[in-house]
Amino acid sequence: MTTPPPIGPERDAIVDDHGTDDPPAVPRDPPPSVYARFVDPTTRGAPGAVTRRAILRGAVAAAGLAVLAFAGQTVPFLKWISFLAPRSGDGPQGVPINRTAAAAGVTMAAQSRGYTFTVTAGGRMKVLTLDQLREMPQHDSDLPIACVEGWSAQATWRGVRVRDLVELVGGDLDRDVRFVSLERGLYAVSVLPANFVRNPSSLVALELHGETLTVDHGYPCRLITPNRPGVLQTKWLARMEVL
Ligand SMILES: Nc1nc2c(c(=O)[nH]1)N[C@H]1C(S)=C(S)[C@@H](COP(=O)(O)O)O[C@H]1N2
Ligand SMILES: [Mo]
Secondary structure, three states: OOOOOOOOOEOOOOOOOOOOOOOOOOOOOOOOHHHHHHHOOOOOOOOOOOOHHHHHHHHHHHHHHHHHHHHHHHOHHHHHHHHHOOOOOOOHHHOOOOOOHHHHOOHHHHOOOOOEEEEEEOOEEEEEEHHHHHHOOOEEEEOOEEEOOOEEEOOEEEEEEHHHHHHHOOOOOOOOEEEEEOOOOHHHEEEEOHHHHHOOOOEEEEEEOOEEOOHHHOOOOEEEOOOOOHHHOOOOEEEEEEO
16 A cells, blocks of 8 residues: 655634635636435435436436427527537537636635645645646546436546545545536535445546646536436536545
């Protein structure tokens, strides 16, 4: 076993420090309410408690959207809704963009030179610069983004294993981990169950298809894990907290 390198200043207080002087990001374009059941544990039919009824409702809604989306591609009157059409291959780096950095209000914070990524476990904390993240062992994962809005795209990601980051801060691999975006609001957080944390494919990704992530895909880094809806693949990460 290798000992985690002593990188990042250790602090004993947890501070909400995004490492920038930018004004707080204000989401200007919230995702549709179809996401609420995935990200808000108080929502009826949240993940882990997805009811048959919710699945059925989702399927009916998705079918309805699909009809409108495809119609929007051909019927000029419905053109306005064709943003729902399949976008595979359309976005930068060959992967569609669900929500841009500008729409999320994070363009400044994500590109700030003072950016840091914070990892906490109990009272312990490591604050990593982007260079320090790049110096950790890098791994590839071939994993799709599967959006509940009805598209998915296969991609090759490269970055740091989530479990390596947990171990770096002396965290317990039997704990869930919360990921928090630079973005504020409901869609800024996802909790990764411990079994996904241990999965070697789960990454804090820095690259997509061999290139640095574009800001719309989550630069400086984003979560990417197998078998989870796209909405939980949190972009523009500020920190992760071993719970
Ligand atoms: N911080 C943050 N992360 C986010 C989102 C968001 O709105 N804010 N959208 C999610 C959704 S719904 C999807 S499908 C994926 C899409 O990732 P992409 O835009 O890189 O394709 O990002 C997810 N990560
Ligand atoms: Mo999505």
